[in-house]
Amino acid sequence: MPPKQGSAGKKKLSKAEKEKLKAEEEERKAQEEEEARIKAEEEEKKRKEREKLEQAEQRKQQNAEKENRRMEMLALVDIQEKNKSMLNELHGERRKKSKWARYMRCDGSPDPTVPGEINTYINLRLEDPEHNDIDSVLKQSELDINLINELDFLLEDTPPEDMNAEEVDRLRLTPLQKLYHDARNTREDLQRLIQTKLDAATVKILQQATDLCDSETFNLHYLKKNEEICLCIWGNLSKNPRIKSFEFQEKGYQFDIPRILTLSDVGFRILFTKYDHYSTTCKTYYPRKKKKEEPEVVEEVKPDEEEEKKDDDTEKDKDADAEGGDGDDDKEDTEDLMAMLRQMKGEAPPEDEVKEEEEEKVEDVEEFEDPITPEPPEWEDFDEDEDVVDLRANHVLGGVFHFNLMSLPPQPKTVNNWTITRVVDPPVIDYVDYVADNMNPALNKEGQSPTQDKDKQAETKRDEKPQIGVTMKLPEDCLFTEEPQIARWDEAKKHWRQDGFTDFSFNEETRVFSFKTSYFGTMALLQDAHINMPFQSWEIRPHRKNAAVFTIIAAIIEIEIEIQDAMCCLSKPDDKPELEHLKKKWMTPKDLIKSLRAVGINVFPADDSAKYVSIQNKDEIVGSRPLDKHPVLEEWCYEQMALVASGVAFSWSKWNSDTPDKEKILFQGSEALQDEPLLEEDWSLFLMTKRRSMKLKMTEFDDGYDEELAEGTEFRSNLYHLLLENVSAEAKERIKDSDYQFVDCVQQLLSATKILTYA
The missing domain is CATH 1.10.287 (Helix Hairpins)
Incomplete structure (x- = not known):
């Protein structure tokens, strides 16, 4: 019979054996921990080495990009500086010839600068x-x-x-x-x-009113003009109470004559001038920058306080030295000593030091310095009466006209064989004060006091001063795209005012504008200066070498500007007779800009136009100022577009306004060697930042925004070098042969229209 299995069957370990097993287990755990620690250290070391290699490779790539950007930007700057130098030389020679021609002029005209x-x-x-x-x-x-x-x-x-x-x-x-x-x-x-x-000429005409009067009406009816000035005078000689109004048909100007004036020795003068010598004296004519707040003055530390501070710093330094604060210095000294010993023995430095030295060498690459971006200016608001015209928001269009009421001087009398004429020296106009009764709060709408008796109403009605109705045809050489506004000049305060006018009426087909005025004086027609902003789209397309066509579809009108070498001209629209005198008239960009503004086509934003035009999505408006594109980046883009305008076409992109980042500019571009419109599939999308320019994979018609590069392309430091890599040899040759005057002409028009911000 086998023995029973029980506790007695187990071999009981001795205390020494237990301690031995415990020691073995602890040794095994320690060995495992040591192995794990060594493994972790090796993995950490490998990770750090890998990170260092990755960082070094990244630094190399960054430095290679910096070096490439520096070389490309220096090459671009060199091209631009050469063009600028040739332009300065050309204009300097032109100024010298102009000065000499002015000096040699023998027509009797004075030199206005002397x-x-x-x-x-x-x-x-x-x-x-x-x-x-x-x-x-x-x-x-x-x-x-x-x-x-x-x-x-x-x-x-x-x-x-x-x-x-x-x-x-x-x-x-x-x-x-x-x-x-x-x-x-x-x-x-x-x-x-x-x-x-x-x-003086007006006074002389009024003095001869009886000799110059009309044989049918026995009143003075006089008109004389040249290209800039038109003088119209009507003199009341007959005092016929049945005369209610008069019209200068040659000018299309008609005005009412109240009964009180038909019985008076008065004359009306309407003096039209195509120039405006008043607006430039108004304080709202020029933009005004807000004054920056001066920084707070820092209180100077007294000499005694400085000495106390130095003593405190010295004590702190001593305490730090006592606590071993010079450990870093000792470490550096030890490292220098070890490096010197290795050099004496001919030993190679450790790999870590070699890598660090290589990294330090890589970091020595010089980077191209971008120009400092000025702070965007803030513009003051003109806190004036609501009737005062803000000339930053409105333009005087068609010159000014003086609508004056004057006294007729005594007419010459013939006695026997003598003609007696009153001589006024100096010849000064005797203006008649006339303010309509509606501007007098003491009178009611009927022009009489409510307390007056009925017996005196007839006499009062005869003496009342109603508003003067005026009907005028708009100037034939100015384009009014909406009903004009009327303003009068306040000579005392030097500004235009809009009070005192009522009953406006405008017939767009006949171009006839009517109103009633409570005052005589100097008047002008106004139009919204930014009515054509923002633009709907734009495009600039090459015709051939050193020739292009620039199209802007503005808010109200579409215009086309042809560019040839240093000159440009308006070629479209074809359906505006007001612009016929400007079409196909070649001039410099500055002259074209002035001419277009003068006829009512303002597609050239001013420095402070962002105050009056919403040029980005509403979500991006910061305060009261819309978000502009980066000014330096935007100007770079115009300069580089101009350099390639002989072989590359550009157009607007919806993504440019949809992108809230002001340091990203997007537009469409395409090689264009044939003088014909491009198809939708010909265009590619380009992105430009301060450091990179790239051709994107996405198109204008994609649903979402993506900055992935187009296949087979790489980013470059600037648009000019990017496009040279992506155009044909023929386009490249045309671009490199572009004349510097053509480049300058294109750049002036692009910069003046600011299409990358206002479209």
């Missing part, structure tokens, strides 16, 4: 009463206007470095400031001269 000549000219004109007839005044006014235009051109065309420094100390001004100071004074003197002479 104070002695221009002052003598003005004084002689003012002291010459023999040439106050309207024919002489109109003829001489042409010269005066040309002198003003010459001054304006010189102010815009002369660079600061070309200023003559003579006599600058007299006013303690810089040469540029002196030029502006003298030119402004001369311009104002010439403007007063023109108006003084026109007033």
Whole structure:
């Protein structure tokens, strides 16, 4: 019978055996932990080495990109500097020839930049009463206007470095400031001269009213004009109470004549001028930057306090040294000593040090320095009466017209063989004060006091002053795309006002505008300066080498500008007769911009236009100022577009306005060597930032935004080098052969329209 299995059958371990097993188990665990630690250290070391290699490779790639960008940007800058140098040389030579031609001119006209000549000219004109007839005044006014235009051109065309420094100390001004100071004074003197002479001619006509009167109506009806000025005068000689109104049919200007004026010795003068010498004197004409708040002044530390502070710092340094604060210095000294010993023994430095040295060498790559971006300016609001016109938001269109009420002077009398004429010296117009009763709060709508008796109502009605109704045909050479506004000049406060006008009416087909005015005086028609902004789309497409066509579809009108070498012209629209005098007229970009603004086509945003135009999505408006594109980046883009405009077409992209990032500009581009419109599939989408330019895989018609590169392409540092890599050899040759004047012309138009921000 086998023995029973029980506790007695187990071999009981001794205490020594248990301790031995325990020690073995602890040793095994320690060995496993050590192996795990070593393995973890090796893995950590490998990870760090891998990260270092990845970082080093990343640094190499970044430095390679920096080096490539630096080389490309320097090459681009070199091209632009050469073009700029040739332009400066060309314009410098042109200015020299112009100055010499001005000096050699022998037509009797003074040089407006020489104070002695221009002052003598003005004084002689003012002291010459023999040439106050309207024919002489109109003829001489042409010269005066040309002198003003010459001054304006010189102010815009002369660079600061070309200023003559003579006599600058007299006013303690810089040469540029002196030029502006003298030119402004001369311009104002010439403007007063023109108006003084026109007033003198008006007085002379009024003095001869009976000799010049109409044989049918026995009233004065006089009109004389040249290209810039039209003088219309109506004189009430017959005092016929049945006359209710009069019209100058040659000008399309009709005005009411109240009963009180039909019985008075008065005359009406309507003086039309294509120029506007008033708006430039108004404070709302120029943008005004907000003044930056001055930083708070930091209180200076007294010498005693500085010494105390130094003592405290010294004590702190001593304490740190006592606590072993110089450990870092000792470590550096030890590392230097070990490196010196290795060098003496001829040993190679450890791999880690070699890698660190390589990394340090990689970091020494010089990067291209981008220009400093100026802070975006903030523009002041004009806190004026709501009736005061803001000339930043509105433009005077079609010049100004003076609607004046004057007293008729005594007419010449013939006694026997003598003609007696009253002579007024100086010849000054005697203006009649007339303010409509509706501007007098003491009177009710009927023009009479409620307390008056009925017996006096008839007499009061005879003396009432109603508003003057005016009907005028808009100027034939100005495009009004909406009903014009009317304003009057306040000479005392130097601004345009819109109060005192009622009963507006506008017939778009006949271009006839009607209103009623409570005042006589200087008036002008206004139009919204930003009515054509923002633009719906734009495109610039090559015609051939050094030729392109620039199209803008604005909010109201579509225009097309042809570009050829240094000149450009308006070629479309074809359905606007008001623009026929401008079409196919070749001029410089500056002159074209002025001409288009003068006729009512303003597609050229001002510095502060963002105040008046919503140019981005509403979600991106910061405060009261819409989000512009980065100014430096935007200007770079225009410059590089201009460089390739002979062989590459560009167009707007919806993604540009949908992208909230101001440092990303998107547009469409395509090679275009044939003079024909491009198809939708010809266009590619391009993205430009301050550091990179790339061709994107996505298209204009994709549903979502993606910055993935197009297949087979790489990003480059700038648009110019990117496009040179993606165009044919023929397009590349055309681009490289582009004339610098053509490049400058394209750049001026792109920069003036700011299409990348305002479309």
